[in-house]
Amino acid sequence: MLEVRSVSKRFGGAEVVSNVSLGVGQGAIAGLIGPNGAGKTTLFNLIAGSFAPSSGDILLEGAAITREAAHRRLKRGLGRTFQIPKPFAEMTLIENMLAAAQGQRGESLFANWLTPRRVAAEERANAEKAMAHLEFLGLARLAREPARVLSGGQRKLLELGRVLMADPRIILLDEPGAGVNPALLDTIIDRVIEINRRGITFLIIEHNMDLVARLCGHVFVLAAGRMLFEGAPSEVVRNPQVIDAYLGTGST
Amino acid sequence: MLDILAYAAFFLVTALTYGIICLGLNVQWGQTGLFNVGVAGFVAIGAYVSALLTTPETAGRFGGFGLPVWFGWIAAMVVSGAAAALIGAITLRLRADYLAITTFGIAIAIQLVALNAETLTGGPFGIGFIPRAFGGLEDRPIIFNLANLAMVGTVTALLYYALERLVRSPWGRVLRAIREDEAAALSLGKNANLFRIQAFALGSAIMGLAGAVQAHFIGFIAPENYISTLTFQVWAMLIIGGSGNNRGALLGAVLVWGLWSVTGAMLAAFVPGEYQARAAALQIVLIGVALAALLVLRPRGLLGEEKMISRFLKG
Numbered sequence: 001m002l003e004v005r006s007v008s009k010r011f012g013g014a015e016v017v018s019n020v021s022l023g024v025g026q027g028a029i030a031g032l033i034g035p036n037g038a039g040k041t042t043l044f045n046l047i048a049g050s051f052a053p054s055s056g057d058i059l060l061e062g063a064a065i066t067r068e069a070a071h072r073r074l075k076r077g078l079g080r081t082f083q084i085p086k087p088f089a090e091m092t093l094i095e096n097m098l099a100a101a102q103g104q105r106g107e108s109l110f111a112n113w114l115t116p117r118r119v120a121a122e123e124r125a126n127a128e129k130a131m132a133h134l135e136f137l138g139l140a141r142l143a144r145e146p147a148r149v150l151s152g153g154q155r156k157l158l159e160l161g162r163v164l165m166a167d168p169r170i171i172l173l174d175e176p177g178a179g180v181n182p183a184l185l186d187t188i189i190d191r192v193i194e195i196n197r198r199g200i201t202f203l204i205i206e207h208n209m210d211l212v213a214r215l216c217g218h219v220f221v222l223a224a225g226r227m228l229f230e231g232a233p234s235e236v237v238r239n240p241q242v243i244d245a246y247l248g249t250g251s252t
Numbered sequence: 253m254l255d256i257l258a259y260a261a262f263f264l265v266t267a268l269t270y271g272i273i274c275l276g277l278n279v280q281w282g283q284t285g286l287f288n289v290g291v292a293g294f295v296a297i298g299a300y301v302s303a304l305l306t307t308p309e310t311a312g313r314f315g316g317f318g319l320p321v322w323f324g325w326i327a328a329m330v331v332s333g334a335a336a337a338l339i340g341a342i343t344l345r346l347r348a349d350y351l352a353i354t355t356f357g358i359a360i361a362i363q364l365v366a367l368n369a370e371t372l373t374g375g376p377f378g379i380g381f382i383p384r385a386f387g388g389l390e391d392r393p394i395i396f397n398l399a400n401l402a403m404v405g406t407v408t409a410l411l412y413y414a415l416e417r418l419v420r421s422p423w424g425r426v427l428r429a430i431r432e433d434e435a436a437a438l439s440l441g442k443n444a445n446l447f448r449i450q451a452f453a454l455g456s457a458i459m460g461l462a463g464a465v466q467a468h469f470i471g472f473i474a475p476e477n478y479i480s481t482l483t484f485q486v487w488a489m490l491i492i493g494g495s496g497n498n499r500g501a502l503l504g505a506v507l508v509w510g511l512w513s514v515t516g517a518m519l520a521a522f523v524p525g526e527y528q529a530r531a532a533a534l535q536i537v538l539i540g541v542a543l544a545a546l547l548v549l550r551p552r553g554l555l556g557e558e559k560m561i562s563r564f565l566k567g
Contacts, residue, residue, distance in 0.1 A: 088437075109454065112421040
């Protein structure tokens with residue numbers, strides 16, 4: 001599904017990601033962990049196209065997307081959320097959702113004047129779909145509130161919902177559990193599993209090992225920009241190198 | 253009484269042409285956040301393009317194709333919009349300060365071309381004998397002004413309606429999304445640069461239309477009409493009326509043009525002739541003071557930006 005081949009990224013003299021390779025199979029939920037500064041979010045940004053790698057290749061369903069602009073990747077089925085959620089704060093939840101729908105006729109300037117009825121029909125269909133997703137995420141009663149009123153966890157859910165509007169085949173989640181209260185965390189985990197059941201692949205950055213263990217079948221561990229280890233969650237927590245990297249004992 | 257009516261119509265026609273420019277600037281600044289400091293340049297392009305196409309043939313000057321006025325209007329929009337699209341594509345990202353510097357420079361360049369390219373623009377003397385809409389009624393000022401008011405009013409109303417539809421459309425929603433968080437909009441598949449260029453071109457096309465409408469109302473254009481003062485006036489109108497609000501743009505245009513006209517008349521009446529040129533600077537000062545006062549009292553303008561909801565989601 002997603003393949004990262006020997007990708008490196010340098011910012012000036014600092015190599016933030018060095019020679020990282022990973023593969024995520026169709027229908028999997030894979031985890032990406034590592035201490036702060038390990039390069040996880042940078043790797044996400046490379047996969048999502050926020051910037052291009054210094055070297056290496058990124059393939060989505062066999063097609064090289066290494067240098068494709070960020071705004072084209074969702075059309076290919078790759079969606080992402082952000083570590084610090086980026087809702088459109090002054091827009092209502094339903095509008096946040098509608099903005100995410102792909103291939104909208106109404107986004108072309110002249111269609112709004114020349115074919116208003118088709119735009120209206122499309123908009124109604126998208127609104128229905130958006131409400132269904134909001135319902136699924138437990139946000140439906142807030143649909144007409146501006147997104148700025150949401151709590152941190154609700155923002156994570158809204159971002160997930162926005163991505164769902166685009167019918168992605170793989171979703172990159174950046175720390176879905178960070179700053180989320182335990183009750184809402186269960187909702188998020190639950191919804192991710194449910195979405196995955198519909199055949200959508202996930203790659204998840206997360207620090208909360210409990211969450212990783214509950215969700216992920218396979219875990220990649222990054223440390224100082226390199227791939228330190230990969231395996232099942234149970235192997236990861238027992239691996240001395242990983243324990244070292246997280247606890248920073250540094251010896252041996 | 254009839255004189256007052258004729259003047260009121262004349263005043264409103266002029267104010268509405270400024271209102272049209274303001275609507276264009278509102279698409280760029282109010283909706284998209286594009287800092288265009290070259291408003292006068294795009295108005296000038298529209299005015300000159302339409303004038304060249306519609307005037308009768310003139311010895312020693314290019315153009316004079318004698319085409320109909322409506323054709324000039326459309327061409328003015330197309331050329332101004334295309335020029336803006338080109339500028340937008342070159343200064344691709346259109347980031348705030350760079351766009352401001354670029355547009356400022358381009359407006360000055362356009363004004364200088366108008367001033368110096370005599371075979372094209374008539375140089376400092378400008379272009380006269382621009383066919384006026386309802387020109388046959390010119391010897392009856394009241395009817396002439398009222399007919400023009402009806403026409404310009406209709407154009408403004410149509411434009412207002414078309415733009416209001418856009419503000420509430422998926423297109424307008426993308427612009428708001430980009431303004432709120434560009435990285436998120438990109439991650440949702442929105443080509444931010446393309447939308448910015450579209451908004452910039454649309455706004456400039458509207459400014460070009462306003463330039464052509466003005467030119468055909470007055471019947472004469474000259475480079476001095478398109479100096480930075482015009483840009484300043486239009487910005488003041490939009491900020492005072494309420495940026496992000498199309499009704500605010502129109503209200504601001506009428507109010508500021510009213511203030512400008514009243515103070516102009518007072519200067520002419522009370523200031524001795526030899527000081528008038530200098531006293532005219534007071535008009536700009538006055539607008540500046542009004543702007544500053546308003547920004548203290550009502551930072552969002554008289555009519556602030558409205559909460560926009562897709563027009564299909566009411567109820």
